[in-house]
Amino acid sequence: MNTIISGLQWGDEGKGKIVDYLTESADVVVRGQGGNNAGHTVIAKGVKYILHLLPSGILWDDKVNVIGNGVVLDPIGLVEEITRIENQGIRITPDKLRISDRAHVVLPYHKELDAAREAALGDQKIGTTKRGIGPAYADKINRCGLRMADLLDRDFAIAQITRRTAEANEVLARFDLPTFEAEQVIEETYRAFERLRPHIDNPIPVLHKAWKAGKSILFEGAQGTLLDIDYGTYPFVTSSNTTAGGSCTGSGLPPTAIDAVIGVCKAYTTRVGSGPFPTGDEGLSEYLHGLGREFGATTGRPRGCGWLDTVLLRFACMVNGVTGLAVTNLDGLDSYDTLSICVSYEIDGTVHDLPPADRSAWDRAKPVYEQLPGWKTDTSSCRSYEELPAAAKNYLERLGELCGAPIAFVGVGPDRSQTIVVP
Ligand code: GDP
Ligand code: IMO
Ligand code: MG
Numbered sequence: 235m236n237t238i239i240s241g242l243q244w245g246d247e248g249k250g251k252i253v254d255y256l257t258e259s260a261d262v263v264v265r266g267q268g269g270n271n272a273g274h275t276v277i278a279k280g281v282k283y284i285l286h287l288l289p290s291g292i293l294w295d296d297k298v299n300v301i302g303n304g305v306v307l308d309p310i311g312l313v314e315e316i317t318r319i320e321n322q323g324i325r326i327t328p329d330k331l332r333i334s335d336r337a338h339v340v341l342p343y344h345k346e347l348d349a350a351r352e353a354a355l356g357d358q359k360i361g362t363t364k365r366g367i368g369p370a371y372a373d374k375i376n377r378c379g380l381r382m383a384d385l386l387d388r389d390f391a392i393a394q395i396t397r398r399t400a401e402a403n404e405v406l407a408r409f410d411l412p413t414f415e416a417e418q419v420i421e422e423t424y425r426a427f428e429r430l431r432p433h434i435d436n437p438i439p440v441l442h443k444a445w446k447a448g449k450s451i452l453f454e455g456a457q458g459t460l461l462d463i464d465y466g467t468y469p470f471v472t473s474s475n476t477t478a479g480g481s482c483t484g485s486g487l488p489p490t491a492i493d494a495v496i497g498v499c500k501a502y503t504t505r506v507g508s509g510p511f512p513t514g515d516e517g518l519s520e521y522l523h524g525l526g527r528e529f530g531a532t533t534g535r536p537r538g539c540g541w542l543d544t545v546l547l548r549f550a551c552m553v554n555g556v557t558g559l560a561v562t563n564l565d566g567l568d569s570y571d572t573l574s575i576c577v578s579y580e581i582d583g584t585v586h587d588l589p590p591a592d593r594s595a596w597d598r599a600k601p602v603y604e605q606l607p608g609w610k611t612d613t614s615s616c617r618s619y620e621e622l623p624a625a626a627k628n629y630l631e632r633l634g635e636l637c638g639a640p641i642a643f644v645g646v647g648p649d650r651s652q653t654i655v656v657p
Pocket of ligand 1: 251564
């Protein structure tokens with residue numbers, strides 16, 4: 235059974251926790267897109283792990299983890315992450331972590347170019363994670379990027395880094411941002427590359443062998459549908475296809491290998507970074523931040539919070555081909571008397587049940603809400619669907635109905651054990 239786990243909102247839906255839960259019955263976990271802009275939180279046996287590039291299966295002893303060709307990989311960042319996770323007692327051997335030789339490399343100047351672009355945009359800035367993701371994907375598409383395999387050809391790589399560093403420096407100097415010495419970029423990159431070298435090869439045969447042998451492969455999506463370069467709130471998006479198709483192009487496993495797509499969403503909506511957020515609600519943000527929740531795992535920024543938006547979810551279920559929903563953070567709504575669910579947008583007097591493409595239409599989109607009674611009960615200790623309060627089940631069933639997909643999992647807390655399987 236090969237399953238894609240996709241975020242259905244603006245990222246941080248709880249994908250890491252769901253992947254970790256499903257990993258128990260999987261053999262291989264694959265990341266196919268994004269980079270260390272992702273921050274996936276997993277709490278296992280009381281210990282909290284934050285993963286950026288490492289697939290969540292790394293926390294298990296006997297799983298193969300693959301960083302696929304669609305990922306943009308910051309070697310220095312990955313070595314730091316491996317060290318941090320190893321210091322938490324997790325062993326990361328070459329057998330356990332395979333890195334695609336086709337993955338593009340994020341170089342130090344990509345991060346500064348990311349900052350430069352943001353500075354140039356002023357109050358129109360995207361609010362990126364400043365991990366160099368956009369500039370690295372731009373080089374890939376522009377056919378001037380460097381892949382892990384290219385680092386094996388030292389002369390080529392040195393010439394390429396030297397040329398690209400000079401080009402980057404011209405841009406950085408214009409913004410009074412720090413420039414780079416090519417020698418230093420080369421030295422730091424190779425130091426990290428040497429540490430990663432035993433993990434690097436072509437993982438496609440490994441994945442195909444697992445598929446043909448009937449093993450279970452899990453695809454760990456990063457970011458979310460509304461951050462997808464094609465389907466998201468462009469230009470306030472990331473630079474990859476975060477939706478289900480990206481898992482195939484980003485790994486070398488074809489669409490015919492996929493059996494199921496689990497779409498992960500919160501029971502409400504969050505967004506970090508800039509861009510439209512029709513159901514954003516200051517009261518709900520303050521309430522959740524007051525509980526110490528909804529601070530970004532990568533940048534620590536407080537996430538904006540808002541009511542559940544089924545206009546987004548309906549679209550996300552369509553473009554991902556969701557076969558089952560995982561609704562996380564239901565417990566975040568435990569104290570509310572009444573809950574709002576956005577069922578459509580009103581834009582200039584017309585009702586829309588799918589998100590618009592037009593940038594300015596987003597600013598005029600007024601959410602149309604339906605009110606549902608809250609459950610006013612602590613759900614964090616519920617371990618079966620039956621145990622959930624009737625109003626909570628009612629809320630979930632309405633959510634499924636509005637999105638056109640069945641609910642498969644419900645999250646009532648951050649721990650591995652706080653995941654309910656819906657019969
Ligand atoms: P990801 O990027 O999609 O993996 O999600 P993040 O880890 O960035 O953010 C999700 C946050 O919600 C993390 O702090 C998780 O520990 C937490 N979380 C996930 N599921 C639940 C849940 O059902 N209830 C609660 N209270 N927290 C959850
Ligand atoms: P996970 O995998 C939430 C957002 C940034 C910004 C936009 C572009 O943890 O769900 P980028 O650095 O990618 O160029 O930033 O995308 N963003 C995320 N928001 N969760 C993420 O990942 C994100 N990755 C990028 O905040 O708005
Ligand atoms: Mg996250």
